[in-house]
Amino acid sequence: MDEHxxxxxxxxxxDRVQPLRDPxxxxxxxxxxxxxxxxxxxxxxxxxxxxxxxLVALLLVRHGSSAPSxxxxxxxxxxxxxxxxxxxxxxxQVANVVSERPTPRVAALSDQVALVxxxxxxxxxxxxxxxxxxxxxxxxxxxxxxxxxxWVTRDVAFAASNYGLxxxxxxxxxxxxxxxxxDLRRLDFVSGSVGYVVAGTDAQxxxxxxxxxxxxxxxxxxxPVGLLPVTWVQWVSDTHAWAAGPQGVVATTDGGExxxxxxxxxxxxxxxxxxxxxxxxxxxxxLRSADGQSAPTVYQTSDGGRHWRxxxxxxxxxxxxxxxxxxxxxxxxxxxxxxxxxxxxxxTLSGSAAGWKCLPQPLTAETGAREVARGPFRLLxxxxxxxxxxxASSDAGTTWSTxxxxxAAWTRR
Amino acid sequence: MTLSEGLLERAKGGDRVAFEELFTxxxxxxxxxxxxxxxxxxxxxxxxxxAMLKAWRRLGxxxxxxxxxxxxxxxVANECRSLRRGxxxxxxxxxxxxxxxxSWRDSLPREMDLRRALAQLPADQRLLLVxxxxxxxxxxxxxxxxxxxxxxxxxxxxxxxxxxxxxSELIEAGAEVQS
Numbered sequence: 297m298d299e300h301x302x303x304x305x306x307x308x309x310x311d312r313v314q315p316l317r318d319p320x321x322x323x324x325x326x327x328x329x330x331x332x333x334x335x336x337x338x339x340x341x342x343x344x345x346x347x348x349x350x351l352v353a354l355l356l357v358r359h360g361s362s363a364p365s366x367x368x369x370x371x372x373x374x375x376x377x378x379x380x381x382x383x384x385x386x387x388x389q390v391a392n393v394v395s396e397r398p399t400p401r402v403a404a405l406s407d408q409v410a411l412v413x414x415x416x417x418x419x420x421x422x423x424x425x426x427x428x429x430x431x432x433x434x435x436x437x438x439x440x441x442x443x444x445x446x447w448v449t450r451d452v453a454f455a456a457s458n459y460g461l462x463x464x465x466x467x468x469x470x471x472x473x474x475x476x477x478x479d480l481r482r483l484d485f486v487s488g489s490v491g492y493v494v495a496g497t498d499a500q501x502x503x504x505x506x507x508x509x510x511x512x513x514x515x516x517x518x519x520p521v522g523l524l525p526v527t528w529v530q531w532v533s534d535t536h537a538w539a540a541g542p543q544g545v546v547a548t549t550d551g552g553e554x555x556x557x558x559x560x561x562x563x564x565x566x567x568x569x570x571x572x573x574x575x576x577x578x579x580x581x582x583l584r585s586a587d588g589q590s591a592p593t594v595y596q597t598s599d600g601g602r603h604w605r606x607x608x609x610x611x612x613x614x615x616x617x618x619x620x621x622x623x624x625x626x627x628x629x630x631x632x633x634x635x636x637x638x639x640x641x642x643x644t645l646s647g648s649a650a651g652w653k654c655l656p657q658p659l660t661a662e663t664g665a666r667e668v669a670r671g672p673f674r675l676l677x678x679x680x681x682x683x684x685x686x687x688a689s690s691d692a693g694t695t696w697s698t699x700x701x702x703x704a705a706w707t708r709r
Numbered sequence: 710m711t712l713s714e715g716l717l718e719r720a721k722g723g724d725r726v727a728f729e730e731l732f733t734x735x736x737x738x739x740x741x742x743x744x745x746x747x748x749x750x751x752x753x754x755x756x757x758x759x760a761m762l763k764a765w766r767r768l769g770x771x772x773x774x775x776x777x778x779x780x781x782x783x784x785v786a787n788e789c790r791s792l793r794r795g796x797x798x799x800x801x802x803x804x805x806x807x808x809x810x811x812s813w814r815d816s817l818p819r820e821m822d823l824r825r826a827l828a829q830l831p832a833d834q835r836l837l838l839v840x841x842x843x844x845x846x847x848x849x850x851x852x853x854x855x856x857x858x859x860x861x862x863x864x865x866x867x868x869x870x871x872x873x874x875x876x877s878e879l880i881e882a883g884a885e886v887q888s
Contacts, residue, residue: 299842302870305823306745306843313750316740320729322762406759407791449751533828576829600829626831671791 396441396458396499398703400677400684402666403445403453407673407690411447411468414677414684414703416440416457420468425675425688428701432462432471444483452488454513456480461493461513474513484529488512492519492529492537501527501568506539521546521555527568536576536600540569545581547601558601572623576600580607580629582621592619594645598626610643610652624669624692632667632676640665640678642693658696659685679703714773721768728765735778736761738844739785745839746789746832748824756792760785779853782840786854790832826873834869841866 398415405411412419416434421427432455434440444456447468455462460476465488477495481504485491489512496504504525507516521539523546531537538547538558545559559581561569573579581595581604595604610631619633624644631643631652639660643652659665661678668675674689676696682704687696719727739760743753763784771780827835833855840851852862 299870302823302838302842302873303845306839309823310741310744310843313744313753316736316754316757319732319736319739319757319761320725322758323725323728323765406755408759450755533825535825575831578831671787673791 397663398441398679399443399663400666400679401442401445401455402668402675402677402686403447404668404670404673404675405447405450405453405467407670409467410668410675411445411453411455412675412677412684412686413442413445413455414679414701416442416459417703418442418445418455418462418468418471419684419701424673424690425686426697426699428686428699431464431469435459443481446483446485448485448488448491452485454483454485454491456483456493463513475516477516482528484531485513486531486534492531494526494529496525501525501542504541519552521548521552522557523555528570530571530573532573532576536573538571538573538579538601540571540581542567542569545569545571545601549600559595559604570621572621572629574623574626578626580621580623582609582619582629582631584619594621594629594631596627596629607645608652610641610654619664620666622667622669630667630669630693632665634661634664634678640676642667642676644693657687657693659687659698661685713777717768717771717773717777721771725765728768731777732761732764732781735781738778739781742782742785742839742844743789745827745843746786746835747792748828752792753789756788757785760788763788776850776853779850782844782854786836830869830873834865834872837862837866837869838873842870 401413403411408424409422410420410425411431412421412428416432417430418432418434419428420431421429440457440459442455442457442462445453446455447453451465451467453464453468455464455471457480458478460473460478461480462471463474464471479495479497480493481496481501482494483491484493489510491509491513493507493509493513493516494504495507495516496502498504502525504527506519506521506526506529508519509516523539523541523543525543526539526541528540529537535551536547536549537552538545539555540546542561544557544561546555547558548555561583568584570582570584571579572582577600578598579596579601581597583593583595592609594607594609596607597604610633619631622630622632624630628644628646630645633641633643635641635656640657641654642657643654645652657665657676659676659678659680661680663679665676665678667677669692672690672692674687674693676687676689678685682702684701684703685698686701687698689696713731716727716731720731736757739757740753743756743760744750747753747756760781764781767784771777827838830838836855837851840846840854841848846854848859848863848866851866852859855862857865
């Protein structure tokens with residue numbers, strides 16, 4: 297392949313992509329918003345004040361004591377979607393939902409647009425996590441809990457809850473139930489129609505397995521990968537994917553035709569394995585111990601998992617609980633954990649030579665915190681009492697701005 | 710004052726029409742760069758629209774007299790890197806790249822292998838190839854986007870090209886096509 301041929305290949309590969317539609321639409325939106333803001337400020341000051349007090353009154357009526365705490369940037373429930381209409385079968389299934397401990401989840405489409413769930417309610421922000429609006433108010437009895445949130449495209453997002461799979465087709469602004477399975481745990485949709493889901497009824501994960509859907513989550517079929525239980529799955533291209541569980545890590549390089557063992561662990565040593573890849577070559581595997589006492593282990597690969605090497609594990613004073621792996625670059629990763637002494641702790645690895653560095657974060661929590669990273673943007677969320685605490689950082693976690701949202705009404709415990 | 714300098718000054722002063730006029734000629738290159746970096750049309754559109762917004766907001770910091778294109782392509786490349794890092798679960802699918810079925814079914818195996826081989830390169834290496842071999846930027850301009858000297862950009866590009874040639878997928882596919 298010479299240089300001329302490479303040029304031709306590039307043109308052949310990408311020139312047929314449909315042209316860009318409107319590169320300036322966000323510029324226009326931005327300046328229109330600014331102009332509108334000035335217009336409102338000058339001509340509608342009194343009207344805005346009136347609207348504000350009306351809104352506060354409405355909010356108090358709707359939520360009783362669940363009004364946002366003073367000083368928060370949380371916005372009220374205006375525009376929230378109406379409760380989803382269910383078929384009789386779905387109603388019967390949803391009625392039998394077993395209440396589970398609410399866990400916060402977070403997903404980001406960009407460094408501006410993100411979703412946070414707490415209990416079975418979903419919030420959306422479009423300003424880098426500064427103001428949040430309820431886009432899915434949850435069920436009336438709030439026994440549900442969203443276990444995983446995922447953006448697939450700019451328009452499509454999914455949420456796995458303990459009463460089924462929720463789907464949004466308008467960028468997370470409204471949600472509908474597309475499947476009432478109560479056993480969905482983790483999501484890895486590769487498009488709006490094709491997705492892989494970790495499912496299982498045992499909260500501890502002993503029966504978790506993989507399912508695949510080809511119709512956007514309406515129906516699922518078993519998807520064996522030669523590993524059970526499976527607690528994690530990630531596709532990084534149309535050919536390369538990894539699945540992981542307490543017994544090890546398996547991978548495919550041919551679109552799922554064959555799966556091969558990459559790491560094998562002893563029985564009973566680990567309870568959960570998380571994998572995270574930034575591309576088909578670079579990734580991490582994080583193994584958590586079954587008894588909570590043994591040291592966790594982190595492995596790193598730069599050749600798609602053909603070779604893995606241990607890169608130590610974070611050392612926190614009170615041990616790791618409810619921790620989460622977030623891969624932030626080819627050789628950098630973060631583990632978000634919680635210690636009784638320090639609250640939420642964020643451990644970062646920037647190249648294996650540097651080792652793990654752990655720092656307490658400016659939020660305490662009673663559940664495991666969850667983080668999402670997009671370049672230098674970080675969004676961290678945790679539940680503290682009846683408050684969802686959401687911290688946003690635009691400098692990779694050096695400084696944070698924090699928003700608290702009253703979640704008492706959404707978390708039936 | 711040249712026409713583009715005049716547009717730049719007006720755009721810096723908040724004239725959106727001047728901004729659009731100044732950046733429209735670069736939108737196509739930006740989109741081609743984003744498509745080759747992200748391999749998904751929708752993401753590429755997202756990256757370019759975000760980059761335009763960032764360019765609009767940061768235009769005040771742009772030094773008059775410099776070339777707008779490398780400055781803007783740097784923003785696009787950073788946006789692609791940021792999108793790609795955040796979306797580490799995303800999947801390269803031909804149907805996501807081409808909107809009509811005929812286009813992706815007609816893709817030659819070699820082109821598909823190029824996309825696969827590119828997907829396996831780290832983003833900074835892929836950027837070098839895309840800038841020089843797809844956008845046809847001279848090494849001086851490649852260096853302005855990725856940083857460093859033109860000589861360094863040139864030698865790094867050739868090293869990555871060598872690596873790409875060695876990619877087993879391309880070699881195997883090449884053998885298949887020839888046979």
